[in-house]
Amino acid sequence: MSFIKSINPRVVLFVLTVVLFVIGAGAPGAVGI
Amino acid sequence: MVGSLHKSTKYPSALNPDMILLIAVVIGLAATIVRARLRHRTLKLSKLRLEWLVFVSVLPQIFVFQIPWTGRLIPEDFIPYIQILSMLGLLIFVGANFSTPGFWVLGLGLLTNLLVISSNGGWMPIHQETLHSLVPAKPINTWETGTRLGYSKDFIMTIAKTNFVFLSDVITFPQWFPYKFAFSLGDIFISTGTVILLWSLSKKEISK
16 A cells, blocks of 8 residues: 555654644534433 | 533533544545545655644643543633643644644634633633534523533533624534534634645645
8 A cells, every 4th residue: 555655653743733733722512412 | 410410411421522623634634645646646744843832732631621530630710721821832833833734724713712712711602502403302401501511611601691602612513413513613714724734745746
């Protein structure tokens, strides 16, 4: 799978940063049923 | 008593509201990987500045909002300070990376959420009307104003006492949507900025 080779640790760190940013900056509310 | 009822019954641990925003990460990532593969490109990152600040800023939020057993231990009086300080840290991070694709949209989302949260006592306002539209089967007074919605960033407020109502969690999906979320204009900007940022990873390299 050549496209997996294109994902390096820097990309993983980058995506983790984005995920944390989204969690920290966003503020949705949810309810269960 | 009613507040504890909200926490125990209306916010199941399996349903984390931030999951809806992470859909943007999944979409952006999938799209950019597909584009990279189709165009025979390698994902190329811009060097982000102050990445560590995101980890430091968001870590307290993880303990407060994401891990129920630690969230329970933190007094609600402290949470607005944690929330606002955390978002200010993220604002510095955005400022340091403003020239990176998508960051001005991310910054706009962060700023609008920060504005509505800081002007409403450090909580994201949500209203009885919004919650009732999410779950019409339950009577509107199920949702008591002046209480926190589960362990989320949301506080149930009246529309009349909310500053910047249009920036609060007033947007909902149609009834057929299986998960019952309310989100803000800022959340939409953050999702859009995330997709733009991730899409830019597979852009064509400009030869020098």
